[in-house]
Amino acid sequence: MKLLTAAQTRQADAATIEQEGISSADLMERAAAAFTDWFCQRLSPAEAGEVLVVCGPGNNGGDGLVAARLLHHGGYRVQVALLPADKHSADFELNRQRLPAAVPVAEWAPAQLPAVAPGTVVVDALFGTGLNRPLTGAAAALVAHLNTSKARIVSIDLPSGLLADAPQPADSPVVQARHTITFELPKLALLLPQNARYVGRWQALPIGLSPQFLAEADTDTYLIDVTLLAGRLPARPTFSHKGTFGHALLLAGSRGKLGAAVLAARSCLHGGVGLLTVQVPAVGYAVLQTAVPEAMCLADAHKHELSELPDLKPYNAVGLGPGIGQDDATRAVLEELLCTAPVPLVLDADALNLLGANRSLLDLLPPDTLLTPHPKEFERLTEPARDDYHRLELLRDFARRHRCYVLLKGAYSCLATPDGQRYFNTTGNPGLATGGTGDVLTGLALALRADKRLSPLDAALLATYAHGRAADLAAVHTGQAGLTAGALPHYIGRALQELTTEEF
Ligand SMILES: NC(=O)C1=CN([C@@H]2O[C@H](COP(=O)(O)OP(=O)(O)OC[C@H]3O[C@@H](n4cnc5c(N)ncnc54)[C@H](O)[C@@H]3O)[C@@H](O)[C@H]2O)[C@H](O)CC1
Numbered sequence: 001m002k003l004l005t006a007a008q009t010r011q012a013d014a015a016t017i018e019q020e021g022i023s024s025a026d027l028m029e030r031a032a033a034a035f036t037d038w039f040c041q042r043l044s045p046a047e048a049g050e051v052l053v054v055c056g057p058g059n060n061g062g063d064g065l066v067a068a069r070l071l072h073h074g075g076y077r078v079q080v081a082l083l084p085a086d087k088h089s090a091d092f093e094l095n096r097q098r099l100p101a102a103v104p105v106a107e108w109a110p111a112q113l114p115a116v117a118p119g120t121v122v123v124d125a126l127f128g129t130g131l132n133r134p135l136t137g138a139a140a141a142l143v144a145h146l147n148t149s150k151a152r153i154v155s156i157d158l159p160s161g162l163l164a165d166a167p168q169p170a171d172s173p174v175v176q177a178r179h180t181i182t183f184e185l186p187k188l189a190l191l192l193p194q195n196a197r198y199v200g201r202w203q204a205l206p207i208g209l210s211p212q213f214l215a216e217a218d219t220d221t222y223l224i225d226v227t228l229l230a231g232r233l234p235a236r237p238t239f240s241h242k243g244t245f246g247h248a249l250l251l252a253g254s255r256g257k258l259g260a261a262v263l264a265a266r267s268c269l270h271g272g273v274g275l276l277t278v279q280v281p282a283v284g285y286a287v288l289q290t291a292v293p294e295a296m297c298l299a300d301a302h303k304h305e306l307s308e309l310p311d312l313k314p315y316n317a318v319g320l321g322p323g324i325g326q327d328d329a330t331r332a333v334l335e336e337l338l339c340t341a342p343v344p345l346v347l348d349a350d351a352l353n354l355l356g357a358n359r360s361l362l363d364l365l366p367p368d369t370l371l372t373p374h375p376k377e378f379e380r381l382t383e384p385a386r387d388d389y390h391r392l393e394l395l396r397d398f399a400r401r402h403r404c405y406v407l408l409k410g411a412y413s414c415l416a417t418p419d420g421q422r423y424f425n426t427t428g429n430p431g432l433a434t435g436g437t438g439d440v441l442t443g444l445a446l447a448l449r450a451d452k453r454l455s456p457l458d459a460a461l462l463a464t465y466a467h468g469r470a471a472d473l474a475a476v477h478t479g480q481a482g483l484t485a486g487a488l489p490h491y492i493g494r495a496l497q498e499l500t501t502e503e504f
């Protein structure tokens with residue numbers, strides 16, 4: 001699925017109105033009805049108590065007025081507060097007229113804002129995608145007032161004050177919502193960690209925006225979901241043999257960190273690799289042979305660290321990083337791998353830290369290498385980011401400059417490609433915030449890179465999505481807190497199966 005800018009969202013709106021031959025008020029009615037349905041499913045009139053709908057002067061405020069009318073008809077106790085303004089949008093005016101007389105409406109002057117009782121449900125319809133600069137004056141005062149109340153705030157489309165897809169000063173006034181109900185597609189701002197305290201939990205509700213517009217819209221930013229992945233993972237042919245799915249080499253582990261090698265190896269096998277060889281420091285040989293009997297094992301000459309690169313000829317992909325430490329001998333292995341690698345590479349963890357500490361090695365990265373840093377590891381490869389938008393710029397620049405794929409891990413992991421595209425993942429849950437889950441991702445990505453049927457992009461997209469999906473499947477059984485990296489590989493097969501396309 002594509003991610004649209006605020007400007008494209010307005011165009012999608014206009015295209016829908018034109019193609020369906022409806023009025024903009026009809027589309028507003030549809031959007032507000034979707035919001036109201038969501039609301040009614042979550043809170044009964046008794047549970048909601050007082051519902052205060054705060055409306056700005058534009059169409060976001062118009063959505064609020066429609067929602068106020070629909071909630072009133074649904075039996076909720078609704079009041080409307082209006083932000084004083086000189087001008088209102090036409091659909092705001094229309095829906096102001098349509099508001100039943102039984103719904104109390106007040107204009108809230110910044111000098112004397114009425115108290116908002118604790119527990120009130122506030123529907124925030126002040127500003128949405130039309131916001132073009134941070135809030136000041138009366139709007140800023142109202143937002144501060146709402147944020148200091150103990151109200152439960154639900155934002156329509158965006159938390160008011162938040163720009164949909166552009167950076168803004170860290171201290172600019174933004175509504176702190178518990179829920180943000182957005183329309184059709186999430187806006188970029190909803191996916192960024194720095195905005196989590198404003199957004200709360202978000203959900204995108206379909207409102208039937210023009211499928212033709214969405215299909216043709218020009219974008220470089222996508223969501224990784226089942227629609228995007230359709231057709232990218234072919235079924236395993238009937239006459240498959242272990243050679244069909246490639247032979248992967250995993251270089252992992254050091255003294256005290258052999259668990260990382262075990263987790264990545266198990267994940268690689270559950271990811272469907274044909275054959276797996278794992279090279280570990282000598283101390284880990286018995287560990288690997290016992291814990292992962294399906295894998296072949298090479299013992300490094302060094303007891304505690306990786307110090308040598310085997311002959312790479314047999315392998316279709318090589319993974320380096322989980323648990324390797326940053327010993328000089330291991331840095332030499334990385335350098336030799338980069339200089340000689342005739343095969344696709346997946347680099348993670350200390351392989352990335354070694355690259356960060358030896359930046360000249362970055363010039364040796366073979367094209368299409370997949371790097372899987374978390375934000376700290378990524379900054380070690382580049383520079384400290386001013387904010388999340390800056391980090392995304394650094395990410396795009398890095399992937400372009402080094403012609404590689406970089407998966408920046410986080411709640412909405414973002415894959416940057418050599419041609420400047422960005423893909424945000426939609427699967428996964430906070431249960432993944434525990435040691436070893438990154439090693440599982442490395443193993444899975446390695447399995448898919450070794451599968452000769454998949455392009456580098458498809459392998460990276462599928463690994464990212466299936467890793468999060470495995471966590472979602474696992475959490476059904478374990479809960480999020482009970483999720484361990486060791487449990488994840490058992491769900492990878494199912495996650496991949498869901499994505500597999502049987503050809504007709
Ligand atoms: N596109 C869709 O899918 C649909 C969107 N809907 C809703 O409409 C809003 C967008 O409405 P719009 O009128 O364009 O903008 P806003 O209501 O967000 O605000 C515009 C209003 O505010 C003024 N303004 C902008 N920035 C500031 C500022 N910093 N301080 C003060 N005033 C500001 C601006 O000049 C305008 O007057 C979208 O989010 C949805 O909620 C439709 O209802 C249905 C489909």
Ligand SMILES: [K+]
Pocket residue numbers: 060124125126127128155156157158159160
């Ligand atoms: K809003």
